[in-house]
Amino acid sequence: MDYQGSALIGVQGQSPWPSLPVVDLEDNAMDWRGRKVLVTGGAGFLGSNLCHALAGRGARVVALDGFLFGGGANAANLDGADIELVRADIREVDLRPLCEGADVIFNLAAQTSHMGGQRDPLADIAVNAVAQVRLIQAAREAAPDTVVVHASTRQFYGRPLHLPVNEEHPVNPPDANGVSKFAGEQYWMIEHRTMNRPVVSLRLTNCYGPRLRIRDARQAFLGIWIRAVLEGRPFEVWGGEQLRDLTYVDDVTDAFLLAAETPACHGRIFNLGGSPPASLKQLADLVVQLGGPDASYTTREFPADRVRIDIGSYYADDRAFRAATGWAPRVSLEDGIQRSLEWFRPRLAMYL
Numbered sequence: 112m113d114y115q116g117s118a119l120i121g122v123q124g125q126s127p128w129p130s131l132p133v134v135d136l137e138d139n140a141m142d143w144r145g146r147k148v149l150v151t152g153g154a155g156f157l158g159s160n161l162c163h164a165l166a167g168r169g170a171r172v173v174a175l176d177g178f179l180f181g182g183g184a185n186a187a188n189l190d191g192a193d194i195e196l197v198r199a200d201i202r203e204v205d206l207r208p209l210c211e212g213a214d215v216i217f218n219l220a221a222q223t224s225h226m227g228g229q230r231d232p233l234a235d236i237a238v239n240a241v242a243q244v245r246l247i248q249a250a251r252e253a254a255p256d257t258v259v260v261h262a263s264t265r266q267f268y269g270r271p272l273h274l275p276v277n278e279e280h281p282v283n284p285p286d287a288n289g290v291s292k293f294a295g296e297q298y299w300m301i302e303h304r305t306m307n308r309p310v311v312s313l314r315l316t317n318c319y320g321p322r323l324r325i326r327d328a329r330q331a332f333l334g335i336w337i338r339a340v341l342e343g344r345p346f347e348v349w350g351g352e353q354l355r356d357l358t359y360v361d362d363v364t365d366a367f368l369l370a371a372e373t374p375a376c377h378g379r380i381f382n383l384g385g386s387p388p389a390s391l392k393q394l395a396d397l398v399v400q401l402g403g404p405d406a407s408y409t410t411r412e413f414p415a416d417r418v419r420i421d422i423g424s425y426y427a428d429d430r431a432f433r434a435a436t437g438w439a440p441r442v443s444l445e446d447g448i449q450r451s452l453e454w455f456r457p458r459l460a461m462y463l
């Protein structure tokens with residue numbers, strides 16, 4: 112397939128993988144009722160959305176979160192669902208009682224800021240790698256057979272040598288956070304190989320949607336764009352030509368559930384992509400189109416400190432995950448941005 116050609120189909124385009132079968136996920140869904148599930152990073156952006164989905168399916172959900180590093184943690188993220196929140200730091204807390212009896216551990220706790228990792232690489236690696244080993248050891252004692260789905264990242268591929276990027280692409284971390292996230296993932300995969308634990312690692316691309324941190328640009332450029340639009344201010348686009356394949360959070364949640372539910376995934380690493388690749392400028396145009404009459408943006412050069420760790424254009428080849436699970440993104444970019452704006456509009460004050 113001439114993917115390079117279809118890369119520029121833009122935000123309204125078709126799926127880049129049209130020939131793959133689309134499976135009705137509901138038909139294959141596992142019965143989560145009564146199952147104990149531990150979600151580390153559970154008060155953060157992706158973790159809290161996952162907690163809501165699991166609670167909605169009747170699981171007994173424990174969200175472990177230290178509310179650290181100015182990340183996505185927000186107590187409001189867990190509002191409205193029956194979720195037990197344990198406020199604790201995975202570097203220090205006794206993790207064994209939390210793991211005990213868990214059917215699945217969704218492991219999303221991380222120091223996620225790239226600039227934060229550059230400023231304080233010791234704290235970064237303490238959470239993203241050393242504390243992962245703590246969790247591995249605790250789970251080995253308390254929950255040796257429990258399935259683990261680990262949140263990994265496309266970041267450590269670095270500046271892509273080719274597009275799209277599949278799982279065979281060389282690893283070349285552009286920053287400290289890329290090194291620590293790669294180390295954390297690899298410790299989990301070693302646990303699979305040596306202890307036979309069912310582990311799945313999902314290398315995520317840029318994700319967005321409800322419960323994203325929108326206060327600033329720490330979590331995602333789209334967060335600060337959404338805030339500016341809702342406050343009636345122009346937002347800034349840095350560069351503009353870089354391609355991204357954003358994943359809407361509900362599609363990320365589906366992927367985590369499927370990864371846990373599908374034995375064929377266990378022991379494997381998968382890229383997870385999303386919508387067809389679009390440039391930052393195309394994304395900005397779409398946000399303006401959906402954001403109402405006052406929405407607008409300006410463009411500027413990438414700040415110098417970010418250029419050094421920028422990965423340029425990226426989009427994933429995630430055919431392996433699609434083939435293993437039948438997953439495909441169900442929310443278009445247009446719908447996802449619309450839904451995000453609508454979700455944040457009445458809740459803006461809680462997220463500033």
Ligand SMILES: NC(=O)c1ccc[n+]([C@@H]2O[C@H](COP(=O)([O-])OP(=O)(O)OC[C@H]3O[C@@H](n4cnc5c(N)ncnc54)[C@H](O)[C@@H]3O)[C@@H](O)[C@H]2O)c1
Nearest residue numbers: 152155156157177178179182183184200201220221262318
């Ligand atoms: N959101 C994305 O676009 C994206 C992209 C690639 C990878 N990921 C990965 O997905 C996972 C979740 O990311 P997110 O976007 O939801 O980020 P997030 O910051 O919203 O969530 C991470 C959570 O981990 C918590 N945490 C950090 N250190 C901790 C510690 N020592 N003890 C306990 N809790 C701690 C934070 O308080 C935060 O709530 C991370 O592992 C991240 O690397 C996310």
